[in-house]
Amino acid sequence: xxxxxxxxxxxxxxxxxxxxxxxxxxxxxxxxxxxxxxxxxxxxxxxxxxxxxxxxxxxxxxxxxxxxxxxxxxxxxxxxxxxxxxxxxxxxxxxxxxxxxxxxxxxxxxxxxxxxxxxxxxxxxxxxxxxxxxxxxxxxxxxxxxxxxxxxxxxxxxxxxxxxxxxxxxxxxxxxxxxxxxxxxxxxxxxxxxxxxxxxxxxxxxxxxxxxxxxxxxxxxxxxxxxxxxxxxxxxxxxxxxxxxxxxxxxxxxxxxxxxxxxxxxxxxxxxxxxxxxxxxxxxxxxxxxxxxxxxxxxxxxxxxxxxxxxxxxxxxxxxxxxxxxxxxxxxxxxxxxxxxxxxxxxxxxxxxxxxxxxxxxxxxxxxxxxxxxxxxxxxxxxxxxxxxxxxxxxxxxxxxxxxxx
Amino acid sequence: xxxxxxxxxxxxxxxxxxxxxxxxxxxxxxxxxxxxxxxxxxxxxxxxxxxxxxxxxxxxxxxxxxxxxxxxxxxxxxxxxxxxxxxxxxxxxxxxxxxxxxxxxxxxxxxxxxxxxxxxxxxxxxxxxxxxxxxxxxxxxxxxxxxxxxxxxxxxxxxxxxxxxxxxxxxxxxxxxxxxxxxxxxxxxxxxxxxxxxxxxxxxxxxxxxxxxxxxxxxxxxxxxxxxxxxxxxxxxxxxxxxxxxxxxxxxxxxxxxxxxxxxxxxx
Numbered sequence: 001x002x003x004x005x006x007x008x009x010x011x012x013x014x015x016x017x018x019x020x021x022x023x024x025x026x027x028x029x030x031x032x033x034x035x036x037x038x039x040x041x042x043x044x045x046x047x048x049x050x051x052x053x054x055x056x057x058x059x060x061x062x063x064x065x066x067x068x069x070x071x072x073x074x075x076x077x078x079x080x081x082x083x084x085x086x087x088x089x090x091x092x093x094x095x096x097x098x099x100x101x102x103x104x105x106x107x108x109x110x111x112x113x114x115x116x117x118x119x120x121x122x123x124x125x126x127x128x129x130x131x132x133x134x135x136x137x138x139x140x141x142x143x144x145x146x147x148x149x150x151x152x153x154x155x156x157x158x159x160x161x162x163x164x165x166x167x168x169x170x171x172x173x174x175x176x177x178x179x180x181x182x183x184x185x186x187x188x189x190x191x192x193x194x195x196x197x198x199x200x201x202x203x204x205x206x207x208x209x210x211x212x213x214x215x216x217x218x219x220x221x222x223x224x225x226x227x228x229x230x231x232x233x234x235x236x237x238x239x240x241x242x243x244x245x246x247x248x249x250x251x252x253x254x255x256x257x258x259x260x261x262x263x264x265x266x267x268x269x270x271x272x273x274x275x276x277x278x279x280x281x282x283x284x285x286x287x288x289x290x291x292x293x294x295x296x297x298x299x300x301x302x303x304x305x306x307x308x309x310x311x312x313x314x315x316x317x318x319x320x321x322x323x324x325x326x327x328x329x330x331x332x333x334x335x336x337x338x339x340x341x342x343x344x345x346x347x348x349x350x351x352x353x354x355x356x357x358x359x360x361x362x363x364x365x366x367x368x369x370x371x372x373x374x375x376x377x378x379x380x381x382x383x384x385x386x387x388x389x390x391x392x393x394x395x396x397x398x399x400x401x402x403x404x405x406x
Numbered sequence: 407x408x409x410x411x412x413x414x415x416x417x418x419x420x421x422x423x424x425x426x427x428x429x430x431x432x433x434x435x436x437x438x439x440x441x442x443x444x445x446x447x448x449x450x451x452x453x454x455x456x457x458x459x460x461x462x463x464x465x466x467x468x469x470x471x472x473x474x475x476x477x478x479x480x481x482x483x484x485x486x487x488x489x490x491x492x493x494x495x496x497x498x499x500x501x502x503x504x505x506x507x508x509x510x511x512x513x514x515x516x517x518x519x520x521x522x523x524x525x526x527x528x529x530x531x532x533x534x535x536x537x538x539x540x541x542x543x544x545x546x547x548x549x550x551x552x553x554x555x556x557x558x559x560x561x562x563x564x565x566x567x568x569x570x571x572x573x574x575x576x577x578x579x580x581x582x583x584x585x586x587x588x589x590x591x592x593x594x595x596x597x598x599x600x601x602x603x604x605x606x607x608x609x610x611x612x613x614x615x616x617x618x619x620x621x622x623x624x625x626x627x628x629x630x631x632x633x634x635x636x637x638x639x640x641x642x643x644x645x646x647x648x649x650x651x652x653x654x655x656x657x658x659x660x661x662x663x664x665x666x667x668x669x670x671x672x673x674x
Binding site for chain 1: 486487490491492494499581582584585588589591593595598599600601602605633634636637639640642643647648649
């Protein structure tokens with residue numbers, strides 16, 4: 001083909017005219033930045049108006065491993081057609097995040113950096129060793145919707161809670177509230193740290209999940225803030241952290257498997273918490289505390305919903321996984337059985353809130369806490385059955401679940 | 407069987423990173439390859455001649471010196487960026503120096519005496535134009551990092567400073583170095599290249615043992631590198647290539663000017 005024809009036909013995909021008398025730093029940046037946007041074999045046109053730039057431009061072409069396919073001079077100046085001779089990016093053919101499209105691949109691409117799905121990655125990017133890169137073990141089909149819900153249901157401990165409206169309560173009641181708040185905040189730390197622990201291991205290819213876990217972490221931060229502030233709102237302040245609770249949270253914290261953790265935390269732990277929060281909504285002595293707990297429960301429900309759908313899909317795909325989850329609960333139980341599992345300070349405080357501090361009231365409160373534990377057990381079984389567990393196994397697992405609730 | 411030993415000159419710390427990647431990749435491909443670092447090309451060439459290494463990653467100057475002493479020496483492979491390598495002459499824009507001939511009676515400064523790109527070839531281009539050093543122009547040199555054959559580029563940065571200070575009227579350097587200087591904002595607004603050389607060949611992997619069994623294996627291994635892998639592309643970016651190419655007729659002819667230049671300067 002005549003070289004002139006190459007110019008006449010639209011063979012080139014980009015065009016620049018260099019008017020300066022030398023290849024400036026700015027032009028060098030512009031040309032260097034053009035290369036990564038081109039595919040191998042694509043041609044671009046550069047016209048230099050002043051002949052003095054030719055040496056430098058031709059030098060740039062050589063140094064940057066491109067080749068000259070044609071040259072031509074006209075009134076405008078001296079023109080080059082340059083071909084890029086190497087590939088610099090791996091192009092993603094996947095649609096990026098738009099809130100509707102799910103990630104298509106069952107395993108995240110190996111070459112995938114801290115970037116949104118759909119971005120084109122440079123071939124020489126470092127290989128992150130994201131341990132969690134299989135969709136099956138991460139994904140839940142409701143995760144994008146839950147992320148949307150999380151955004152819509154944000155609340156603030158500053159503006160949504162009327163701290164000044166907390167009444168002066170009987171000191172024994174206030175102390176019970178403070179103990180319960182201390183316990184709740186401890187557990188919320190666990191629910192913040194655990195997703196945080198796994199977050200950095202998940203391939204950003206499954207960005208919806210990463211973003212949703214981000215909302216969980218912020219939800220828990222807000223809960224920690226609100227529960228702590230409620231405890232400190234009056235004179236009494238934060239109360240006791242117990243070995244029983246810490247041992248329970250520790251046994252969850254050290255679990256290395258994401259699937260097991262998802263089950264233990266979201267389905268069993270936070271699931272059980274829903275019943276506890278319901279109990280507090282019912283028996284909290286003042287409307288401000290009720291509101292805090294109500295708002296927190298709404299957030300926790302989202303976390304449970306992720307766990308339910310996530311675990312259900314995995315169990316449906318392979319029912320043998322139930323044994324795997326049961327093993328996690330059992331081995332945790334072996335550790336927990338070494339010492340008293342119950343946080344008696346918490347249970348006693350719940351009894352005072354539910355009945356009162358005098359003898360009869362406390363006895364009634366005690367009964368109500370016993371009923372709560374029963375209800376927690378029944379609901380755990382119900383949630384597991386929803387996930388595809390058989391009733392017998394679900395009951396066994398529920399019995400072995402930590403007496404600390406989370 | 408002993409590993410195939412490749413001699414490499416450590417002109418920069420990144421040389422280790424580059425060759426660790428190549429060695430790891432070779433291990434993965436069950437190709438028994440290792441490398442030895444040398445502090446300069448003269449020692450490396452001697453080691454190759456003494457068969458202490460099987461192959462050497464040589465500059466063009468080292469390649470020609472090897473060939474001179476080992477008649478069966480062959481250049482196997484090079485980077486695509488080693489083909490049609492070029493040099494430039496740079497002067498002040500307002501100096502009325504437009505061509506090589508304009509350097510008559512001027513002060514010219516070159517880079518290191520063993521750098522093909524910053525001294526040997528540019529001086530030869532002047533000779534081709536009838537300009538003899540220290541008769542038709544004043545020849546000066548900055549011999550930095552001798553033994554590295556200009557790989558470090560340091561002499562080119564040194565002479566750039568001299569040119570900026572008007573100690574000389576023109577300097578010679580590699581086009582790739584000039585691009586780097588522009589990028590770093592060192593090129594200065596008053597300096598211009600007024601000459602770009604024709605292309606010549608730069609580095610190659612040199613073998614001196616005829617019919618060695620490892621040659622084909624090595625060439626195939628290098629050409630077969632998976633350029634989709636991020637470790638390989640990283641190595642290639644560090645080593646400034648996008649692919650390895652076989653040293654063919656065209657590439658070999660790219661050493662002819664340098665051979666004549668080295669004879670003229672008594673560099674063999």
